[in-house]
Amino acid sequence: MTQSIVVQVGQCGNQIGCRFWDLALREHAAINKHGVYDEPLSSFFRNVDSRYDDPANIPVGGGKGKVKALKARAVLVDMEEGVVSEMMKGPLREVFDFRQHITDVSGSGNNWAVGHKMYGPQYREQLSDVIRRAAEFCDCLQCFFLIHSMGGGTGSGVGTYILNLLEEEYPDVYRFVTSVYPSAEDDVVTSPYNSVLAMRELTEHADCVLPVENQALVDIVNKISQALPPTKTGKRTYTSVLGSEAKQGSAISGGDGGVVKGKNERPFDTMNNIVANLLLNLTSSARFEGSLNVDLNEITMNLVPFPRLHYLVSSQTPLYALADINLPPRRLDQMFSDAFSRDNQLIRADPKHSLYLACALMVRGSVELSDIRRNIDRLKQQLHFIHWNTEGWKTGLCSVAPVGQPYSLLTLANNTCVSNSFTDLRQRFTRLYKRKAHIHHYTHVDGMEVGDFADSLESLDSIVAEYSELQQQMDRPPPSQPRLKVVT
Amino acid sequence: MSVITLQLGQCGNQVGGQFFTSIMDDLHAPLTAINMSKQANNDYIQESQETFFCEQKNSSVPEARAVMVDMETKAISQTVTEAKRTGRWVYPERQQLHQKRGSGNNWAHGFCLHGPVVREAVLDMVQREAEKCDRLGGFLSLLSLAGGTGSGVGAYVSEMLREEFPQAFMVNQVVWPYRTGEVIVQNYNAVLTLSHLYQTADAIVVMENDELHKICSQLLSIKRIAFRDINRVICHKLTSFLQPAQPVETRTGYGKELGSKLQLLVPHPDHKLLTIRNIPQVSDRAMEFSTFQWTGLLKHLRQMLIASAPMEEGINWQVKVEETPRGSSRHNRSLAASLVLRGKDVQSADPSIFRDPSLYSSWTSADIGLSVSTQPRSFCGYEKCAALISNSRSVVQPLDHILEKAWNMFASRAYVHQYVKHGMSEEDFLDAFVTLEQVVSSYKSL
Numbered sequence: 001m002t003q004s005i006v007v008q009v010g011q012c013g014n015q016i017g018c019r020f021w022d023l024a025l026r027e028h029a030a031i032n033k034h035g036v037y038d039e040p041l042s043s044f045f046r047n048v049d050s051r052y053d054d055p056a057n058i059p060v061g062g063g064k065g066k067v068k069a070l071k072a073r074a075v076l077v078d079m080e081e082g083v084v085s086e087m088m089k090g091p092l093r094e095v096f097d098f099r100q101h102i103t104d105v106s107g108s109g110n111n112w113a114v115g116h117k118m119y120g121p122q123y124r125e126q127l128s129d130v131i132r133r134a135a136e137f138c139d140c141l142q143c144f145f146l147i148h149s150m151g152g153g154t155g156s157g158v159g160t161y162i163l164n165l166l167e168e169e170y171p172d173v174y175r176f177v178t179s180v181y182p183s184a185e186d187d188v189v190t191s192p193y194n195s196v197l198a199m200r201e202l203t204e205h206a207d208c209v210l211p212v213e214n215q216a217l218v219d220i221v222n223k224i225s226q227a228l229p230p231t232k233t234g235k236r237t238y239t240s241v242l243g244s245e246a247k248q249g250s251a252i253s254g255g256d257g258g259v260v261k262g263k264n265e266r267p268f269d270t271m272n273n274i275v276a277n278l279l280l281n282l283t284s285s286a287r288f289e290g291s292l293n294v295d296l297n298e299i300t301m302n303l304v305p306f307p308r309l310h311y312l313v314s315s316q317t318p319l320y321a322l323a324d325i326n327l328p329p330r331r332l333d334q335m336f337s338d339a340f341s342r343d344n345q346l347i348r349a350d351p352k353h354s355l356y357l358a359c360a361l362m363v364r365g366s367v368e369l370s371d372i373r374r375n376i377d378r379l380k381q382q383l384h385f386i387h388w389n390t391e392g393w394k395t396g397l398c399s400v401a402p403v404g405q406p407y408s409l410l411t412l413a414n415n416t417c418v419s420n421s422f423t424d425l426r427q428r429f430t431r432l433y434k435r436k437a438h439i440h441h442y443t444h445v446d447g448m449e450v451g452d453f454a455d456s457l458e459s460l461d462s463i464v465a466e467y468s469e470l471q472q473q474m475d476r477p478p479p480s481q482p483r484l485k486v487v488t
Numbered sequence: 489m490s491v492i493t494l495q496l497g498q499c500g501n502q503v504g505g506q507f508f509t510s511i512m513d514d515l516h517a518p519l520t521a522i523n524m525s526k527q528a529n530n531d532y533i534q535e536s537q538e539t540f541f542c543e544q545k546n547s548s549v550p551e552a553r554a555v556m557v558d559m560e561t562k563a564i565s566q567t568v569t570e571a572k573r574t575g576r577w578v579y580p581e582r583q584q585l586h587q588k589r590g591s592g593n594n595w596a597h598g599f600c601l602h603g604p605v606v607r608e609a610v611l612d613m614v615q616r617e618a619e620k621c622d623r624l625g626g627f628l629s630l631l632s633l634a635g636g637t638g639s640g641v642g643a644y645v646s647e648m649l650r651e652e653f654p655q656a657f658m659v660n661q662v663v664w665p666y667r668t669g670e671v672i673v674q675n676y677n678a679v680l681t682l683s684h685l686y687q688t689a690d691a692i693v694v695m696e697n698d699e700l701h702k703i704c705s706q707l708l709s710i711k712r713i714a715f716r717d718i719n720r721v722i723c724h725k726l727t728s729f730l731q732p733a734q735p736v737e738t739r740t741g742y743g744k745e746l747g748s749k750l751q752l753l754v755p756h757p758d759h760k761l762l763t764i765r766n767i768p769q770v771s772d773r774a775m776e777f778s779t780f781q782w783t784g785l786l787k788h789l790r791q792m793l794i795a796s797a798p799m800e801e802g803i804n805w806q807v808k809v810e811e812t813p814r815g816s817s818r819h820n821r822s823l824a825a826s827l828v829l830r831g832k833d834v835q836s837a838d839p840s841i842f843r844d845p846s847l848y849s850s851w852t853s854a855d856i857g858l859s860v861s862t863q864p865r866s867f868c869g870y871e872k873c874a875a876l877i878s879n880s881r882s883v884v885q886p887l888d889h890i891l892e893k894a895w896n897m898f899a900s901r902a903y904v905h906q907y908v909k910h911g912m913s914e915e916d917f918l919d920a921f922v923t924l925e926q927v928v929s930s931y932k933s934l
Contacts, residue, residue: 002560291716373713
């Protein structure tokens with residue numbers, strides 16, 4: 001079994017990370033009833049003997065030993081103290097190793113350059129040490145999960161700096177990045193700059209990026225709250241067992257979430273839970289048993305046909321478990337249909353009307369092979385696949401369902417619709433850039449050049465161009481190359 | 489004579505587990521159900537057990553002659569536990585090799601990286617297993633074409649076995665992926681695997697998931713089909729071929745051992761792809777109400793062969809055997825075929841309709857092309873059943889499909905960088921395409 005390390009950077013990254021660890025613990029507690037430190041648990045947690053000052057690692061061994069104290073394989077980075085120190089005092093404090101976090105006091109001032117060009121080099125050694133320490137606890141490190149936001153300064157700047165560092169020091173370990181993109185009404189004026197500057201780094205140095213749009217999360221949360229009758233609490237993932245609270249003033253959005261319900265829930269919690277569940281569902285098949293396992297390296301292998309086009313649009317269904325479980329089996333098929341509707345995508349895009357390069361279905365729970373095959377046959381008629389990959393489906397079947405649900409589906413799609421989000425971002429970027437607004441805040445930072453803006457824009461343009469070139473093949477596939485002839 | 493089974497990758501291990509369980513189910517069938525004397529039954533059991541199992545010193549439960557290889561741990565540990573749970577057989581200890589990290593559906597990762605790393609360890613295991621055999625008859629490798637480990641490491645291990653055991657017979661049972669929905673790069677992986685296996689294996693037994701799926705739904709009436717159902721059908725096919733049966737004639741080189749079976753089925757190194765057709769295949773419920781006659785069974789089986797149908801349901805009866813020049817016949821022509829008949833009154837079955845020369849290529853005569861074996865013992869609850877293993881043109885269609893898809897993808901160079909990363913080159917792809925285009929062309933000309 002392999003291990004993964006979560007690197008959570010900035011306010012948003014840490015808040016999502018916090019929800020992730022909470023839900024991950026809940027998931028393992030539900031499955032692992034005897035509190036045994038087994039292999040699935042070892043992929044994200046260490047088992048330690050906490051009687052010592054520097055807790056000693058207890059290996060998995062035969063997978064029969066009891067859990068003593070779990071420590072998350074996490075690295076917490078923020079350039080302010082608030083969120084991280086809150087977490088260190090909160091209900092999850094036992095899970096985090098106090099040696100595994102790096103904070104500063106003054107913040108990055110919503111400036112990518114401060115994060116990337118100033119704090120990055122300044123903290124390089126510390127970052128490298130902390131990550132190395134986490135890596136040395138793993139006996140087969142397969143993957144880094146970087147969680148950050150694109151709009152702020154720390155998440156985008158330091159986050160992408162760490163991405164470079166990981167590539168340099170661990171070239172064989174996969175780098176999955178979950179990036180929260182700001183909405184158009186974001187209260188950070190410079191967020192388009194930060195996002196575009198960060199995007200260049202993601203394009204060059206990540207193996208796989210799962211973009212998540214703030215606005216899409218808001219929409220999904222709204223949809224959920226509308227669908228649920230106020231008295232019933234059928235929804236599963238949006239309540240916390242530990243009741244840990246997220247702090248307000250999240251970097252992911254300036255209060256336009258506006259979905260407050262329940263007593264202890266904050267709107268950002270529900271949104272962050274969606275992202276946390278994305279990571280749990282993504283890794284479920286690598287952690288638990290199933291008749292068709294999907295290891296993490298298979299995701300990039302199957303979904304990334306060209307190295308730079310590694311942005312995957314994701315959706316999760318069902319959004320909520322209905323209270324009445326005696327609904328017809330049609331519900332299972334509905335889950336598959338919903339996964340392809342624009343309402344359930346984690347970015348605001350419509351994959352159905354764009355071109356698929358590849359698509360993965362990661363199924364959990366009581367779903368059989370024939371259910372998947374039936375739905376693929378049904379769905380593929382409504383979807384457009386690129387001419388050289390008309391059968392571009394990858395499936396995973398994990399037998400362990402999410403907590404409180406019979407089954408679930410995560411789809412990951414490499415679809416040209418992702419470039420619409422990039423074009424939107426580009427527009428917001430050029431609106432500022434035309435007037436050279438705020439640029440001096442960036443160029444003040446040592447090592448930041450005006451040229452970085454142009455270069456990042458060019459990188460973004462080339463991605464958009466590559467996608468649109470493929471998109472054009474949707475209606476007009478190029479003539480096929482004749483096959484090799486055998487001389488007889 | 490003994491056969492060592494190599495289980496490679498997740499699919500290979502799952503199929504392997506089912507394979508030994510299927511054999512044991514057959515051997516443990518109650519005397520009332522098998523139409524055979526106790527003494528004769530004991531001989532059958534002994535022959536089969538000696539081939540696929542060896543006795544343990546301190547236990548009455550036999551041990552499979554198996555070597556398990558996978559790059560990740562889950563599939564192997566699951567299979568080992570399930571085997572133990574049957575109470576009828578176990579896997580040998582210390583004959584499992586796994587790494588921590590899978591091959592990630594990447595053939596190059598399996599072949600170029602994992603292969604050399606595990607070489608010594610796999611060879612040690614195989615040698616340990618070989619030392620337990622009085623006489624080693626050959627190797628049966630189980631793998632899928634789609635993934636990275638079974639296909640990549642499998643191709644590497646086959647090459648290694650060929651080098652280390654140049655005299656041994658090697659059969660590779662390959663599971664052909666569904667046309668859609670398993671692994672996106674499956675056609676690349678399949679092309680690369682098949683082109684390598686073609687250089688090393690004596691025979692390649694092809695199992696197509698799409699056809700197995702149809703058998704499950706249409707013949708066996710399974711509502712929600714899972715991989716274990718598919719694997720059960722695969723193993724039914726394999727065991728119907730490999731369980732003991734007596735050759736009808738005794739010509740030179742015609743024995744009941746794996747090697748001689750293969751020599752007859754693969755008379756030419758350009759043609760190594762075998763398919764297995766079975767009749768009847770019905771659900772347990774339907775079995776009670778069914779009776780079969782040899783004449784009817786063989787007539788259907790023959791039509792399945794010439795119409796190139798995977799099962800008796802929905803065969804095209806319009807296809808007729810015609811005398812036509814090479815490469816132009818409408819019916820499916822074979823190079824060689826082996827008919828295995830099991831069950832009641834097997835002596836009365838008349839296989840002569842399979843001796844029609846027009847069924848075979850012009851350069852194999854029907855009396856060399858067809859071999860027949862019989863076994864009076866009932867098989868898997870069927871009072872009478874027949875299996876036809878054939879080396880025929882029907883493999884062209886799936887092979888051509890995979891080549892077409894892989895070539896289209898390759899023309900756009902999609903995913904190629906993932907293979908180049910692990911040390912392959914575009915030329916390696918081209919070589920594989922050339923090899924398989926040749927295979928397609930030589931089968932088409934039958």
